[in-house]
Amino acid sequence: MVGLPYLIYIKFLGVGYFFNFSSIASILLILTGIVTIFPLFFFNLGVKFIPLGLAGIIFYTAPFFHFITSVFILNEMISIPKIISFIIIWIAIIIFIIDILKEEKKIIENNIQLPD
Numbered sequence: 001m002v003g004l005p006y007l008i009y010i011k012f013l014g015v016g017y018f019f020n021f022s023s024i025a026s027i028l029l030i031l032t033g034i035v036t037i038f039p040l041f042f043f044n045l046g047v048k049f050i051p052l053g054l055a056g057i058i059f060y061t062a063p064f065f066h067f068i069t070s071v072f073i074l075n076e077m078i079s080i081p082k083i084i085s086f087i088i089i090w091i092a093i094i095i096f097i098i099d100i101l102k103e104e105k106k107i108i109e110n111n112i113q114l115p116d
Helices: 004-013 023-047 052-059 061-073 080-111
Strands: none
Touching: 023 052, 052 061, 052 080
16 A cells, blocks of 8 residues: 555656556556465464464575575576575574474473383
8 A cells, every 4th residue: 555656656657567558467466466465364374373483484485495496497696605695594594493403302301201
C-alpha cells in the first residue's frame, strides 16, 4: 500500500511499466506478490513451534540456494572476498549447530537417571 501512490505517479508520467504496456503482464506482477505471501505466511505460522536459533539457521537456507544456483547453474563469476565471507558465515553456523547439539546432549545426560 505504501508504493501505490508512487505507482500512480509514474503511470501518469508514462515511465512506469505497471499498467502501461500489457494488462496481462500487470496481472502477473500482482499474482507474483500474492504467490510470495503464502510461503511467508506459512513459515511465520511454523516458526512459532521451533526454537528461535533454528529459525535463524533456516533463514540462511534461501541465500545459500541463491548462491549455489547463481554459481553452478547461471555460471556467475564470484570474487574471492565473496567466497571468504560465505565460508566465514557457514563456519559460524556450523559452530552454532555444534553448540546446540552439545547443550541438548548435556540436558539429555542430566535428565537420565541410572537405576540403583
